Every structure is written in C-alpha cells, then in structure tokens.
Amino acid sequence: AQTVTQSQPEMSVQEAETVTLSCTYDTSENNYYLFWYKQPPSRQMILVIRQEAYKQQNATENRFSVNFQKAAKSFSLKISDSQLGDTAMYFCAFMKLWGAQKLVFGQGTRLTINP
C-alpha cells in the first residue's frame, strides 16, 4: 500500500517570501503521478501542480514548482512570491498509474501567508 507523509502540520511566512512544503511517499511502483492540491477555507480542493514520475524534469506552474527526487521518494512544493490568496491547506497526493485511479493523500500542511 502507498503512504504519503507531510511532516509540517503548519507553516507561516510573510507575503512575497518563498516557502517550501515537504512531502515524502512510499511505494513499490515505478510509474505513478504526484500532485499538490490546495484546499482554501471554501473547502474546494484545487489542483496546484502535477508531476509524472517518468519525467525527470520538475513541473512548474507560474509561481509554483516542485522538487521531485524519485530515488528519495520526495516531492516538495515551492511557492515563490507568496500571496495572501495562497493561504490554505496544502495536500500532497499519490496516484498509481494502473488499477483503481484513487488518490492517496497526506495529512496536509496549513499554510498562512501574513501581510
């Protein structure tokens, strides 16, 4: 079974700073997907960024980028030039390439951006 661990329950930074959220996972699969989802107080889970394990290049989406270390089973999210609207719970998630397409989530990191 796959597990996802987020070791930082809460983080807080000032607006415009850069912040990195950590995620590690455990799997015996070789091909899979990794995701970061954001859940603001409105509760709706929003996809932030996606990484395919077979791609060596780290994914980027505007101010969001990941550091994917496959051998170390590590998948961190970097948010540059943080904004007040980035305040939310952030979940790291894993999905196998085959079988039931279920997301396995970590426990989440509560990120607060202070003005």
Added chain:
Amino acid sequence: ETGVTQSPTHLIKTRGQQVTLRCSSQSGHNTVSWYQQALGQGPQFIFQYYREEENGRGNFPPRFSGLQFPNYSSELNVNALELDDSALYLCASSPEPSQETQYFGPGTRLLVL
C-alpha cells in the same frame, strides 16, 4: 463549462439514519470518485464509478454504497450512520479512469449526532 457540483452543502443526521449525497460531474467526464475527509485529515478514497460500474473501492464497510447514472452523475449512500461518519464528503470527476487529474466539487459537510 460547468464544474463539479454537490448537494446538499450541509446535512445533519442522527445515529442509525441513512443519508444520500449527490454529485454532478464536470461536463464530458464519465468517472466519479468519492472521498471522505475527517476534520484535520487528508481525504480517504471511498470508491470510484466509471460508466455506471464500480471501478475500485477503498477500506470502507458495505454500508457505504454508490450509484452512477447514465448522465454520469452519482450518489453516495450511507446506511446505519455512526458518529465517526461525520466528515466532509468530496466528489471528484475525471474524463476517463486513466486520466490522472481529478477535479473536485465543494463537498458536503455531514454531521452525525
């Protein structure tokens, strides 16, 4: 393009009752997954439906059941409610089971007293 919608937004039930939660998938999506998110936790996979058939199930008892309709909307039914069933129930849709990105609805908050 209409996103994923869920109803109701909030619900209060008592222990032992039954509840039905509803989800309308995003236009063009034929796969629906349901997740349970307890307070302060990450979501847990309940099951997935693809073209009206169950396509995978998580570690939830049989009193959690579901349906998918020809228009790909879906229901989650929970019988014999227990206090621990209090949670946010999230529905997510995707174009196909093999499409890795799932798009989530706003959830239904269920409180069991």
